[in-house]
Amino acid sequence: MYSYWLESIKSERKNYDKLKDNIDVDVCIVGAGLTGLSTAYYLSKNSNLKIAILEKDLIGEKTSCHSTAKITSQHDLFYKYLIESQGKEFAKKYLESNEESIKEIENIIKKENIDCDFEKMDAYVYTEEDDEIMKIKDEVFSVNSIKEGLCEFVTNIKLPRNVIGAIKFKNQAQFNPAKYCIGLCKAMEKERVNIYENTKVYDIQKENDNYIITTEDNEVKAKYVVLATRYPIINIPGFYFLKMYQSTSYVICVDTKTDLFEGMYITSENPKKSFRTIKNGDKRLLLVAGFDHKTGEEVKEEKQYESLENEIRKMYPNCEIIGRWIAEDCIGLDKIPYIGKYSTLMSDLYIGTGYKKWGVSLSNVAARIISDDILGKDNPYKEIYTATRLEPIKNSKEFGNIVKQSLKSLVIDKLKIPNKTLIDIKNDEGKLIEVEGKKVGVYKDIDGNIFAVKPVCTHLGCELTWNSLERSWDCPCHGSRFNYKGESIESPSVQHLKNIDIEEEK
Ligand SMILES: Cc1cc2nc3c(=O)[nH]c(=O)nc-3n(C[C@H](O)[C@H](O)[C@H](O)COP(=O)(O)OP(=O)(O)OC[C@H]3O[C@@H](n4cnc5c(N)ncnc54)[C@H](O)[C@@H]3O)c2cc1C
Numbered sequence: 001m002y003s004y005w006l007e008s009i010k011s012e013r014k015n016y017d018k019l020k021d022n023i024d025v026d027v028c029i030v031g032a033g034l035t036g037l038s039t040a041y042y043l044s045k046n047s048n049l050k051i052a053i054l055e056k057d058l059i060g061e062k063t064s065c066h067s068t069a070k071i072t073s074q075h076d077l078f079y080k081y082l083i084e085s086q087g088k089e090f091a092k093k094y095l096e097s098n099e100e101s102i103k104e105i106e107n108i109i110k111k112e113n114i115d116c117d118f119e120k121m122d123a124y125v126y127t128e129e130d131d132e133i134m135k136i137k138d139e140v141f142s143v144n145s146i147k148e149g150l151c152e153f154v155t156n157i158k159l160p161r162n163v164i165g166a167i168k169f170k171n172q173a174q175f176n177p178a179k180y181c182i183g184l185c186k187a188m189e190k191e192r193v194n195i196y197e198n199t200k201v202y203d204i205q206k207e208n209d210n211y212i213i214t215t216e217d218n219e220v221k222a223k224y225v226v227l228a229t230r231y232p233i234i235n236i237p238g239f240y241f242l243k244m245y246q247s248t249s250y251v252i253c254v255d256t257k258t259d260l261f262e263g264m265y266i267t268s269e270n271p272k273k274s275f276r277t278i279k280n281g282d283k284r285l286l287l288v289a290g291f292d293h294k295t296g297e298e299v300k301e302e303k304q305y306e307s308l309e310n311e312i313r314k315m316y317p318n319c320e321i322i323g324r325w326i327a328e329d330c331i332g333l334d335k336i337p338y339i340g341k342y343s344t345l346m347s348d349l350y351i352g353t354g355y356k357k358w359g360v361s362l363s364n365v366a367a368r369i370i371s372d373d374i375l376g377k378d379n380p381y382k383e384i385y386t387a388t389r390l391e392p393i394k395n396s397k398e399f400g401n402i403v404k405q406s407l408k409s410l411v412i413d414k415l416k417i418p419n420k421t422l423i424d425i426k427n428d429e430g431k432l433i434e435v436e437g438k439k440v441g442v443y444k445d446i447d448g449n450i451f452a453v454k455p456v457c458t459h460l461g462c463e464l465t466w467n468s469l470e471r472s473w474d475c476p477c478h479g480s481r482f483n484y485k486g487e488s489i490e491s492p493s494v495q496h497l498k499n500i501d502i503e504e505e506k
């Protein structure tokens with residue numbers, strides 16, 4: 001399902017060519033979401049380095065242009081947790097680095113004249129439950145202890161819900177991320193930056209003082225590489241698959257046929273529900289997101305949408321749903337992003353990931369840290385985001401869950417032979433079935449055409465689950481996704497699934 005943001009730039013989007021030659025550059029950026037584009041932007045404006053951006057699909061097509069695009073340092077109720085787990089100085093730096101991002105993004109928009117519906121808005125985490133109120137009050141206390149005057153506790157807010165209390169962050173912002181991405185590309189056109197779309201990277205190898213980045217048909221030689229693929233596409237060294245997982249959320253765009261509220265909102269309680277409005281000509285649309293779960297977890301995806309829609313219809317009974325989509329983001333085990341050098345064993349290779357669904361501001365933080373490091377400048381925030389840290393693995397309960405999930409999908413599930421066969425699959429349905437004692441993933445399209453794949457993830461070999469809503473094979477281990485034909489659509493996988501000829505297998 002296409003996002004509202006991507007629809008909004010269809011007519012003004014420029015297409016960039018696929019890489020057709022071997023090239024030699026100073027910096028190769030892999031992935032053209034907010035992280036990749038923002039890093040390229042800072043590098044191009046502050047140096048004469050020759051830069052290539054390689055994007056496997058189109059600019060911004062993945063999470064960046066499927067998000068709710070709030071630009072805020074309010075990352076749920078986070079600062080009490082940060083102070084308790086990392087200390088006050090750390091929490092202060094985290095807050096400051098993200099507050100700076102709001103200003104930086106506004107400055108870029110002004111300087112480059114980017115028409116992306118940027119609006120200043122207050123941001124709220126609110127609750128409708130009595131037993132959540134203390135958490136909100138504690139968060140207000142924590143934030144005030146590191147930056148006085150930024151937030152306040154409020155009870156009277158404009159969102160038409162039964163709100164009991166909320167923490168309000170003043171002077172935050174929102175925008176249209178697709179228009180911003182296009183604006184960044186235009187701003188870089190005059191610089192030494194070349195953008196290549198439909199150019200997938202398969203491998204990155206160190207060769208003497210350079211990296212060789214391998215695409216389908218060509219090679220790029222670069223001194224520096226920025227891995228901006230959201231989930232890193234190389235596993236070793238780095239071992240990010242042990243320190244991170246992906247989470248999927250559902251988004252609905254709504255015409256409420258009424259005037260809408262001001263502000264950006266998210267619940268403190270789970271399941272999360274996030275609200276913001278969008279400028280659309282002379283009226284406003286509503287964007288609601290939430291009901292997240294670990295990618296690849298077996299849930300009834302249609303039910304997640306239904307739950308979200310029910311919430312909206314309670315507020316606006318006459319509303320019209322005009323768009324819906326899903327997106328995923330990476331969550332680090334200690335909830336702190338991984339930004340900077342990818343591994344101590346691979347100097348000059350950088351990463352920005354683990355934004356836990358707050359990557360609009362955090363991708364800007366990452367872009368500043370990475371570009372400063374490449375340009376030999378100090379950055380006051382780099383220590384708190386150090387990507388090579390191993391504490392998340394040592395300290396986290398979630399690490400146990402990752403290991404358990406991997407064991408289940410790598411070993412236990414694979415041993416179970418399903419008792420379904422081809423005739424058990426209806427049209428427009430996907431299932432794991434048994435063919436000659438082997439497990440096969442089959443989707444029958446609406447006309448009964450059969451698409452059969454080996455249901456084993458090409459990242460690290462976990463067993464895939466069927467996502468009936470998106471008609472995709474999703475991986476419960478680290479969140480790779482493949483369409484029903486078996487083509488890899490979401491990282492960390494890069495290779496497609498093996499297609500199986502069921503007739504031959506019979
Ligand atoms: C539902 C939802 C709502 C959100 N709302 C907010 C919000 O309100 N505010 C906020 O701050 N954050 C929000 N986020 C988070 C934020 O959108 C992300 O953290 C951020 O966009 C990530 O940007 P990125 O550039 O790292 O990743 P992406 O946008 O996913 O970009 C990665 C790019 O790399 C490319 N790529 C992958 N593999 C390869 C390869 N092998 N070769 C070449 N290219 C490759 C992909 O095609 C993609 O274009 C939300 C996230 C979700 C899921």
Ligand code: FES
Nearest residue numbers: 457459460475478
């Ligand atoms: S995403 Fe890692 S095994 Fe599938």
